[in-house]
Amino acid sequence: MAISSDSAAPAGRRVAPRRHRGDRSALARATIAALAVLLALVFVFSLTSGATDTSAAAVFWALVTGNDAAISTVERVVIFDIRLPRTVLGALIGASLAVSGAVMQGLFRNPLADPGIVGVSAGAGLGAVTFIVLGTGVLAPVAALFGIYHVPFAAFFGGLVTTILLYRVSTRHGRTSVATMLLAGIALGALAGAFTGLLVFWADDQQLRDLTFWGLGSVAGATWVKIAAVAPIIVPVVLLAPLLARGLNAMTLGEATAQHLGLNVQRFKRIAIVAVAAATGAAVAVSGGIGFVGIVVPHLLRLLIGPDHRYLLPACALLGAVMLLLADAIARQVVAPAELPIGIVTAAIGAPFFLWILLRRRGIVDL
Amino acid sequence: MLKAENIHVDLGRKTILHGIDLAAHAGRVTAIIGPNGSGKTTLMRALTGEIAFQGSATLNGVDIAGAQPWQLAAMRGVLPQSATLAFPFTVHEVVRLGLTSGIMGADGGDLVIEALKAVDLGGFEARFYQELSGGEQQRVQLARVLCQVWEPLLNDVPRFLFLDEPVSSLDIKHQLQIMRIAADYAARGGGVLAIMHDLNLTAAFADHVVLISDGRVFAAGKPPDVLTSGNLERVYDCPMRIGSAPDGNGMLVLPDLAAAQPIDHQNHASGDWNDATSGR
Structure with missing residues (x-):
């Protein structure tokens, strides 16, 4: 594993800030900068790849200057009304899934806690499906009250309830049992799935088509309206998540020690749970079940820059966005001109990765 | 100073502490001793503000039950009996967690290095915490606590330093080293409250001893007044001999092996070691 091992500055010369062995801050900062550049590149790549062949330079020029003379009208429509919303939404969702995964893992003190695996996404999904199916019927007044936000809000509420139940069931005296957490997650996920199934049973044909595609997970059909519905939730959570970093670092040592270090543990847990549920709910509401981003991205970054959440959370936001855009590119390319739901791509890559983490931990940690 | 009056703690239906009075002054090492299950750790958890209790407890005049965690964190560090880490932090990163300014983002690397040297772990900065031995992990945690209240x-x-069995998994050299750090902290004006099992280290390093039995204070005072064979036999249910060191400097506290009950092999086929032998 890479560790920055620069020795202290030469005697007699002040070099600030001094770097110390075992302190991976400098590496982490460099990684974040590199990821930001990578995200910019992948963003442009995502805009330019697809059925219409567009020059990256022309797209970049049009984006930066607003002068779109170098691209044709068709290209303009394709890029600004189809690909740009899709790319923006993909980046938002990738960032949201990875950050909520990292926060949840920190909160549960476990690298296997992921909203998709422990049933939080299923709970959020139940909330979303409830409004997709009943939003035009019995729940129409509530839907009207929340406008375009009604599905994200319902998903947030479903995710919140599931997260609270999960934490209550799996945590005793400040320690979270992994076995209990995973089993409770399976049970809660199955319960949410059962109710979702009931709603699907009631759905009409049009709703059924919507639900099926939604359930597989996709950022296709992204519109500026969808972005407007979830960006006000995802952007603040992703940008403010680093404020949770100090608390998550302290929680690494357990709830009691976190409190000894000055953290108001109960209040912190409430804030973190709401943040996870909000980010997961928003992502699930527009893109359905995109699994494993929340577990793969934080895990890879912990291997690279260490688990300090001050750096881990921003890095997760960037790499999450990069990974989702790349997965979306694969989803568009594999069976072109048709496309796969992106959830299939992330699961095909993520599930074996999850098994690999389990195997690595076997023998080190008693599950 | 740390002052606790009439502390009662119920955990579930069981009453663990029945009205404990305790005063730990700055400039002193105060040791809490007592058998397993007597309520030592529960008392410490109450005094750190971790669990609810009845009675009054103040740290430098601040009400512990009503204080914000950050207020207490500025005045005392707590060393737990053992600490596991959820993620692969390096030793440097673990110790840095103790720096309030460090977790806020400032660079306190020099203090981290100094704290690690103090616990004889200089050069361990880049090692992974999870790969250390139990005793090394405990000293890393102490370095973290020292960083918090340097x-x-x-x-x-x-x-104040609150230490829950600070030397329980250490070798003799590091036991002495940790106790010297505690004594030095007190000598420089701080306070130390330590749960101890080793009665000889208690005799050697404590200025004030509180002997706890079944959730009550059995005796409190200077080590020679508390560590008497009568007190210890009553509380620990084990015959004890109190003597002085061969050179006349300091007390020796030893189990009286001759008077201790031998293992009854006929009635205890499985051999209940802890009851029959005197242990610590």
Whole structure:
């Protein structure tokens, strides 16, 4: 594993800030900068790849200057009304899934806690499906009250309830049992799935088509309206998540020690749970079940820059966005001109990765 | 100073502490001793503000039950009996967690290095915490606690080290080293409250001893007044001999092996070691 091992500055010369062995801050900062550049590149790549062949330079020029003379009208429509919303939404969702995964893992003190695996996404999904199916019927007044936000809000509420139940069931005296957490997650996920199934049973044909595609997970059909519905939730959570970093670092040592270090543990847990549920709910509401981003991205970054959440959370936001855009590119390319739901791509890559983490931990940690 | 009056703690239906009075002054090492299950750790958890209790407890005049966690964190550090880590932090990163300014983002690397040297772990900065031995992990945690309350006096207000069995998994050299750090902290004006099992280290390093039995204070005072064979036999249910060291400097506290009950092999086929032998 890479560790920055620069020795202290030469005697007699002040070099600030001094770097110390075992302190991976400098590496982490460099990684974040590199990821930001990578995200910019992948963003442009995502805009330019697809059925219409567009020059990256022309797209970049049009984006930066607003002068779109170098691209044709068709290209303009394709890029600004189809690909740009899709790319923006993909980046938002990738960032949201990875950050909520990292926060949840920190909160549960476990690298296997992921909203998709422990049933939080299923709970959020139940909330979303409830409004997709009943939003035009019995729940129409509530839907009207929340406008375009009604599905994200319902998903947030479903995710919140599931997260609270999960934490209550799996945590005793400040320690979270992994076995209990995973089993409770399976049970809660199955319960949410059962109710979702009931709603699907009631759905009409049009709703059924919507639900099926939604359930597989996709950022296709992204519109500026969808972005407007979830960006006000995802952007603040992703940008403010680093404020949770100090608390998550302290929680690494357990709830009691976190409190000894000055953290108001109960209040912190409430804030973190709401943040996870909000980010997961928003992502699930527009893109359905995109699994494993929340577990793969934080895990890879912990291997690279260490688990300090001050750096881990921003890095997760960037790499999450990069990974989702790349997965979306694969989803568009594999069976072109048709496309796969992106959830299939992330699961095909993520599930074996999850098994690999389990195997690595076997023998080190008693599950 | 740390002052606790009439502390009662119920956990579930069981009453663990029945009205404990305790005073730990700055400038002293105060040791809490007592058998397993007597309520030592529960008492410490109450005094750190971790669990609810009845009675009154103040740290430098601040009500512990009503204080914000950050207020207490500025005045005392707590070393737990053992600490596991959820993620692969390096030793440097673990110790840095103790720096309030460090977790806020400032660079306190020099203090981290100093704290690690103090616990004889200089050069361990880049090692992974999870790969260390139990004793090394405990010393890393102590370095983290020292970082949190490095100066024993903050604006002339004493700070405290709360240590729950600080030497339980250490070899003899490091037991002495940790106890010297505690004694030095007290000598420089801070306060130390330590749960101890080793009665000889208690005799050697404590200025004030509180002997706890079944959730009550059985005796409290200077080591020679508390560590008497009568007190210890009553509380620990084990015959004890108290003597002085061969050179006449310091007390020796030893189990009286001749008077201790031998293992009854006929009635205890499985051999209940802890009851029959005197242990610690």
